[in-house]
Amino acid sequence: MQNKVLMKGNEAIAEAAIIAGCRHYFGYPITPQTEVAAYMAKKMPKIGGTFLQAESEIAAINMVYGVASAGLRVMTSSSSPGISLKSEGLSYLAGADLPAFVVNVQRGGPGLGGIQPSQSDYFQATKGGGHGDYRMIVLAPASVEEMASLTVKGFELADKYRMTSMILADGTMGQMMEPVDLENLKVSKAPEKPWATTGTKMQRKHNIINSLYLKPEELEKGNIERYERYKIVEENEAMYEEYLMDDAEICVVAFGIAARVSKNAINEARSRGIKVGLIRPITLWPFPKAPFDKAKEHIKTFISTELSMGQMIEDVKLATDCKANYVLCNRVGGMIPSPEEVLEQIIKQNGGNK
Amino acid sequence: MKTTELLFSGFGGQGILFAGKVTAYKGLTENKNVSWLPSYGPEMRGGTASCSVIISDDAVGSPIVSHPDCLIALNLPSLDKYESAVKTGGVIIADSSLIERKVERTDVKVYYIPATKLANENNIPTLANMIAVGQMLKALNEYNEDTVLQALKKVVSAKHSDMLDVNLKAVKIGYEY
Incomplete structure (x- = not known):
């Protein structure tokens, strides 16, 4: 019990993200996930990180695109209607093969819906939501402990496969408190990212992050390669x-x-x-x-x-x-x-x- | 193997969530499995607050308490809303300084305590919630001064450490009533 503290699921996600090395958070408030942003607002300035409340969800996801391009661990969080707004960005992240971590603490829909717990964004998360052929790794925690451990896992999988991984939680998971032991969270080191736009220092060719491919042959090739990677994820990363x-x-x-x-x-x-x-x-x-x-x-x-x-x-x-x-x-x-x-x-x- | 499901309910500002949190931490201090779930929906906007707390020897399943073993009702709307939900043989703690009517159920044990009045008399007007917690621990035979204090230390922030003693005092008043 010594190391265990009671934490809200939303706070556990935020702290676990920091433990996983995330130093950049962009978001826009929405119930029932606002505690993620509130926690980040309090913590990030103290550890040299960035907390930014964007002007909209769309701005926030595109800031994620920017930091991911530079090869750093980055996240955003929202709830159902906000994730719909971010969906264009999710498609672009996939098209540019960028690793990102996104949290959806679901509420009832469609439309603005309500603020109470829901799981009705299952299709949106697992089958797309944004346009084009793409997949996200979707993680579904069932306890505050898993809100934390799957957050770490989410960052690791995102880096490993250059994909977006999403926590698909719900209002209950976000709002409830349970004991959690964050000191024993294991985090593996982020892999090298030779593709990131970190400045050439005149010593290598430019890295280009892009999702626009006007030649259909090239676009097709990218899609097929991406799906080969998805196949490896399917074979190796299923959890139950x-x-x-x-x-x-x-x-x-x-x-x-x-x-x-x-x-x-x-x-x-x-x-x-x-x-x-x-x-x-x-x-x-x-x-x-x-x-x-x-x-x-x-x-x-x-x-x-x-x-x-x-x-x-x-x-x-x-x-x-x-x-x-x-x-x-x-x-x-x-x-x-x-x-x-x-x-x-x-x-x-x-x-x-x- | 024992599981106790608690439902705390009252007006916003009465410290319902805080009382639930102390109770959950007390369970954690005693190496139990615990969960705490606040209401955050439209009912909150109507001025009432409630929270579900589960303390169990086993892993906690659903964190939602719909049939509590013990209801802590600090105002009349809470008693009106949840009286019928309490398990047969369960316990109701009612703040009799704010709830004028009696509990209608005959298959539950009821403990009336004028928590708000006691809090005012003892010059701790914001701590009726903890007085109710003291009475609840007595009713459930779960009082343990040591673990209550440890729980309070977790919940009362370091900035307000002067509040530790008065919180403990409130719990004791409730226990001794």
Whole structure:
């Protein structure tokens, strides 16, 4: 307990980013992620870093583009409507193969929506949002501890693959406090970035950071190379947690806060003798295939618990060849399914046997 | 294996979030798993504040407390809103100086304490919240002066270290009531 302090998820992200070597933060306030910016505003000036509240989300993401071009660890954070504004920048970052770290503490949508927790930006994060063929590494923490550890991981993966990695959290994860031990966070050194625009000192050719390729042959080549890199990410970086899956006949699939709620329901169902387990994707892209390869052999029904109208459920179907039964257990608009609602669905799928 | 789910609720400014934070830190000091989740939604704009605190021997599942083992209600709207949510056999701590009515449920244990009045009488008018915490720890049989003090040290910032003693005093007043 000695090293553990209580921190809000948003603050844990900010402190972990600093530990990971991020010294440049650009943002624009929006509930429920404002604590990230507030923490950075307080800390960055004290450690020689830059905190800048930009004039808009669009300005902030383009400042990220600038610092990333210079090869430094950089981040921005926002919530759903703000991420929509940043999406043009996310596409440009991908087109220029720049490493960046972005946080989305989701709130209900569409439009300005509300300020309560949501997971309805799953499609936006995992399938694009900006234009063009590109991917982001999408990390879905389910505790304050993971808000911190996945932030470090996010910076490392971004550098390793020259991609944007995004934390896809929600209002609950951002606002809740849990014990976290930041002193034991392990950070690997940032790799060399020979491509960065750091000044030639007249000793090398210019590095050019750009996403405009008017010759289609060149643009096609860049896209294909990028997707070869994405394939390596898919093969190596998928993360997930399995819970009570060995003898399960029903499988709940959930991430973030939905996974926390589902665990309560699963524990209750288990105490009633129902064989149910959980697969919790930790990376939403790459979507973890391995646990589903195993699960599809013995699972009759997958229950996708989401704070959306059913977005991740499509990936669950794809990962299991659409061969099982699929049920959506959801609440939207800032509502969160209760453990009782998930339990009710589990019981229903168990043939109504309580 | 024991899990205690607590719901603190009252007006904004009564120190609801602070009381929850001290309680969570007390659990952490005792090597329990804990979570703390504030309300931050539109209800906050209406002047009420609440927070969910869970203290458990196991890993904490959902941090959202919808059926508390113990409700700490520091105003009438809080009691009106959450009385029916408390678990059967659970506990309600009510600030009887601000809540004139009685609890209607008969399947819960109720502890009325005039926390706001006691705070005023003891010249610590901002600490009705901690008086309620003292009464809560007594009701739940969880009072431990040492861990309460350790928790306060974590929550009360170094700048305001003079506030440590009065906070502890408030908890004691609540415990001894």
